Amino acid sequence: MKVLAILYNGFKAAKAEPRLLGTVENELGLRAYLESQGHEYIVTSSKEGPDSDFQKHIADTDILITTPFHPGYLTKELMAKAKNLKVCVTAGVGSDHVDLNAAVDRKIQVLEVSGSNVVSVAEQVMMSILLLVRNFVPAHEQAISGQWQVSDIARNAFDLEGKVVGTLGAGRIGHRVLQRLVPFNTKELLYFDYKALPEEAEKAVGARRVEDLKEFVSQCDVVTVNAPLHEGTKGLINKDLLQHFKPGAWLVNTARGAICNADDVAAAVKSGQLRGYAGDVWNVQPAPADHPWRSMRNPLGGGNGMTPHYSGTTLDAQQRYAEGTKKILQNYFENKPQDPGNVIVGVGKYESASYGQR
Numbered sequence: 001m002k003v004l005a006i007l008y009n010g011f012k013a014a015k016a017e018p019r020l021l022g023t024v025e026n027e028l029g030l031r032a033y034l035e036s037q038g039h040e041y042i043v044t045s046s047k048e049g050p051d052s053d054f055q056k057h058i059a060d061t062d063i064l065i066t067t068p069f070h071p072g073y074l075t076k077e078l079m080a081k082a083k084n085l086k087v088c089v090t091a092g093v094g095s096d097h098v099d100l101n102a103a104v105d106r107k108i109q110v111l112e113v114s115g116s117n118v119v120s121v122a123e124q125v126m127m128s129i130l131l132l133v134r135n136f137v138p139a140h141e142q143a144i145s146g147q148w149q150v151s152d153i154a155r156n157a158f159d160l161e162g163k164v165v166g167t168l169g170a171g172r173i174g175h176r177v178l179q180r181l182v183p184f185n186t187k188e189l190l191y192f193d194y195k196a197l198p199e200e201a202e203k204a205v206g207a208r209r210v211e212d213l214k215e216f217v218s219q220c221d222v223v224t225v226n227a228p229l230h231e232g233t234k235g236l237i238n239k240d241l242l243q244h245f246k247p248g249a250w251l252v253n254t255a256r257g258a259i260c261n262a263d264d265v266a267a268a269v270k271s272g273q274l275r276g277y278a279g280d281v282w283n284v285q286p287a288p289a290d291h292p293w294r295s296m297r298n299p300l301g302g303g304n305g306m307t308p309h310y311s312g313t314t315l316d317a318q319q320r321y322a323e324g325t326k327k328i329l330q331n332y333f334e335n336k337p338q339d340p341g342n343v344i345v346g347v348g349k350y351e352s353a354s355y356g357q358r
C-alpha cells in the first residue's frame with residue numbers, strides 16, 4: 001500500500017533530536033516498519049496548492065497520516081481525487097483537518113491517537129491561564145529588555161484564587177484541566193458540554209454544568225476552550241457571544257483556532273473587553289506573519305499569550321502519538337479491531353460523539 005505522511009520540517013533540530021518524531025526528518029519512526037511490510041512510505045511537508053506533494057500523491061494514496069500541527073487539509077474536493085484512500089490517521093488528537101462528513105460519504109475511516117497528548121494540552125492550558133491572569137508576558141518582556149517598572153505590570157496582574165473558571169468542552173482535556181484547577185481554590189469551576197461529565201468525575205472536581213452557553217460565559221472570569229472543531233463550534237466565539245462575556249475576562253483556546261473569530265477576538269483584546277487571549281492554535285497553520293493574533297495587545301500592553309501550535313507536541317507526546325500511529329496501522333494491516341476510542345469516523349458513520357450532536 002502507499003502511505004503518505006504530511007509532517008512539519010524539523011531541519012537541524014530534528015537531526016540533533018531524534019525524539020522529534022513528528023517531523024519530516026524522523027518520519028514518526030515508521031519507515032523501517034512500513035518498508036519491511038512491503039509498503040511504500042512518502043513523507044513530506046509540502047501541503048498547499050495543486051503542485052504540492054500532498055495534492056500530487058493523494059491521487060493514489062491508500063493511507064494518509066497527518067498531524068494537527070502541520071495539517072494537510074483534506075477537503076471534499078481533494079478527497080474526490082483520492083481514489084484509493086481508505087484510512088486517514090491523525091498522529092495526535094483533533095481530526096478537523098479532514099472533511100469528516102465527506103469521509104463518512106466516501107466510507108473512508110478517520111482514526112486518531114486519542115488521549116496521546118491530552119495531559120500535554122491540559123498543562124499548557126494551566127500555563128496559559130496563569131500567564132494571562134498574572135500578566136506574565138509584559139513582566140517577562142521587561143526582564144529581558146532591561147526595564148524595571150513593577151507598577152506597569154502589577155496594575156493588571158491578579159490571583160487565580162477566587163476566580164470563576166469554566167471549560168467549554170469537558171472531554172479528556174477539559175476534565176483534566178478541571179482536575180488541575182482544583183488546588184487553586186477558585187471561586188467556582190463550571191463547564192459547558194452537551195455531554196455531562198460522569199457523576200463521580202463531576203463530584204470529584206466540584207464542577208457545575210451550565211446548559212446555556214451565554215449564561216456560561218457570563219459567569220466566567222476565565223473561559224478555556226476544549227472542544228473539537230466541527231459545524232457546531234466553528235466561529236462559535238464571535239462578536240455576538242463576546243458581548244456576553246464578563247468585561248475583562250480572559251480566554252484561552254488550545255482547541256482549534258477557527259472556534260474563535262480571529263478579528264472579533266483581536267478587537268476584543270485591543271479594546272480591553274477581553275483582558276487577554278492565549279492559545280497555540282490558529283485558524284490557518286502556519287499562521288501568516290500579519291495574523292491579528294500575533295500583534296494584538298490589551299490597552300495596558302499585555303494580554304497576548306499566543307504561541308505556535310506546540311502544546312500537544314512535546315517530546316513525551318510525540319513518543320505516544322508515534323507509537324499510537326504504528327499501532328493503528330498494525331491493526332489495519334492485520335485486520336484487527338481498532339481501539340474504539342480512536343475511531344472518529346468508522347466505515348460510513350461517525351463513531352465518536354465528540355464532533356457534534358447528530
Ligand code: NAD
Binds near residue numbers: 094117169172228
Ligand atoms: P474529547 O473528544 O475527549 O472531548 C471533547 C469534548 O468536547 C466532548 O466532551 C464533547 O462533547 C465536547 N463538545 C463537542 N462539541 C461541543 C460544543 N459545541 N459545545 C460544548 N462541548 C462540545 O477531546 P479532547 O481529547 O478533550 O480534545 C479536544 C480538542 O482539543 C481536540 O478535538 C483538538 O481539537 C484539541 N487538541 C489540541 C491540541 C493542541 O496541541 N493544541 C492537542 C490535542 C487536542
